[in-house]
Amino acid sequence: MRLKVLEDNYTFIDAYYLGEPGVSYYTEDGNDKILFDVGYSSVMIENAKKMGIDLKQVSKLVISHGHDDHTSGLKYFFTEKRDVELIAHPDCFNYKEDVTGLYIGSPLDKGQLSKVCRLNLSKVPIQVSKNIIYLGEIPTLYEFEQKYSIGKTIINGEKKDDTINDDSAIVYKSNKGLFVITGCSHSGICNILEYAKKVCNDNRIYGVIGGFHLFECNKRLEETINYLKENDIQLLYPCHCVSLKAKMEMGKKLNINEVGVGLEINI
Numbered sequence: 001m002r003l004k005v006l007e008d009n010y011t012f013i014d015a016y017y018l019g020e021p022g023v024s025y026y027t028e029d030g031n032d033k034i035l036f037d038v039g040y041s042s043v044m045i046e047n048a049k050k051m052g053i054d055l056k057q058v059s060k061l062v063i064s065h066g067h068d069d070h071t072s073g074l075k076y077f078f079t080e081k082r083d084v085e086l087i088a089h090p091d092c093f094n095y096k097e098d099v100t101g102l103y104i105g106s107p108l109d110k111g112q113l114s115k116v117c118r119l120n121l122s123k124v125p126i127q128v129s130k131n132i133i134y135l136g137e138i139p140t141l142y143e144f145e146q147k148y149s150i151g152k153t154i155i156n157g158e159k160k161d162d163t164i165n166d167d168s169a170i171v172y173k174s175n176k177g178l179f180v181i182t183g184c185s186h187s188g189i190c191n192i193l194e195y196a197k198k199v200c201n202d203n204r205i206y207g208v209i210g211g212f213h214l215f216e217c218n219k220r221l222e223e224t225i226n227y228l229k230e231n232d233i234q235l236l237y238p239c240h241c242v243s244l245k246a247k248m249e250m251g252k253k254l255n256i257n258e259v260g261v262g263l264e265i266n267i
Contacts (some may be wrong), residue, residue, distance in 0.1 A: 001131065001172045001179065002028040003209070005263040006047045007039035007073075008239055012260040017050060018043045019261050022069040023183055023211065023240050026053055029172065032129035034060040036170060037183055038073030045076055047261055056082075060128055061117070063088040064183025064210075065167040066096055071106035078108065078116040086113060087134050089166035090121040095154040096162055104151065125199050131173045137165055138187035138195050144223040145188025169210070171196045174267050176234075177204030184211040184241050190227045207235025207267070209259065214238070214246040221246055225253055235265070 007024035011017050022039035026048065035058045038044055048055050055077070061084050064070055071093075093113065096105035113119055120126065123137040140146060149161035167186035172179040180196050182189065189212045197203050214221050228236065228250075238247060239259035250256050 001174065001265075001267045003181070003265040003267075004051060004053065005259060005261055006044040006051070006053070007037075008259055008261050008263075010239075010260045012258075012262055015260065015262040017047045017261040021240070022072070023064070024073065025181060025209070026055075026058075027132070027172075027181070029129040029132050032059060032132075033057045034062065034128060034132065034170075035077075036062045036181055037064050037070040038077050040069045040072045042073065042076040044073050051262070058084060060084065061086045062128060062134055062170055063092055064169060065089070065164055065186060066092040066094065066105050067164075067184070068104050068106065070183050071108075074113070075107045078113070081116045084117045085120055086117045087120045087122070087126055087128060089123060089137060089168055091153065091155060091166040092121070094166075095159075096151060097153075098151040101152075128170060133171050133173070133199060135168050135171060135192065135195060135199055138168060138191050140188070141191045141194050142188060142223070142227075144220050145191050147187065150186075168192075169196070171200055172267065173200055173202065174206060176267070177206030178202055179206050179235070179267055180208040180210075182208065182210030182212070185213045189213070190224055193227075193231070205231050205233050207233060207237070207265075209235075209237035209239065209265070211240035211242060212238045212246075213241045214250075215241075215243040217245060217249050221249060225250055228254055237263075237265075
């Protein structure tokens with residue numbers, strides 16, 4: 001697998017790409033070219049051009065969840081109809097607002113997307129390519145990673161608390177173990193990793209990149225650090241929605257790596 005960071009909050013020094021608070025990863029699994037999330041604007045498209053990546057070759061697009069920092073790039077990616085399969089949770093493109101009432105969902109709904117690509121919306125795992133699996137809806141497996149509402153959503157015409165059940169991830173199955181790629185991990189990074197083990201029938205987590213949704217030095221961060229340490233994860237790339245103080249605390253007990261636009265990982 002080849003993974004290239006097209007969008008992240010940060011860029012590397014002397015790597016002249018654009019950064020913004022969003023996520024987009026380009027991955028290759030053999031001949032399959034897959035895009036995971038599309039960021040907040042056209043930044044991922046501009047960065048891909050600078051990197052020599054032809055996004056017209058992408059055949060699969062996976063969206064981690066419906067928030068605008070992961071979906072707003074859809075309106076730039078789909079300026080015309082594409083022969084692309086879009087994989088996501090059924091609730092991903094529902095109306096979403098934050099606690100202030102501000103709209104924070106996708107710029108395109110299911111009806112609009114169905115006209116420009118092939119929608120494959122599923123709560124259960126999907127085989128994306130030979131070695132990559134979309135996990136679908138993540139169950140809560142750890143008490144310290146209970147889901148909580150950060151706004152409102154509309155499901156079947158009813159506005160309710162949004163616990164972001166659409167949050168998911170993809171997993172690359174390597175001979176060294178599982179490499180997990182997340183968006184924000186609203187479902188809990190430990191819940192995601194443990195569920196990945198079950199879905200892939202492999203207890204080895206080799207690496208993980210993405211947002212871990214950790215901001216405070218609290219019990220949840222402490223339990224997360226313990227879990228990551230116990231699983232002896234070799235490649236840790238916390239980014240996007242992980243605060244500096246959370247990263248510093250993680251770095252005391254774990255070997256974490258820097259992430260920025262242009263980072264390439266080959267497994």
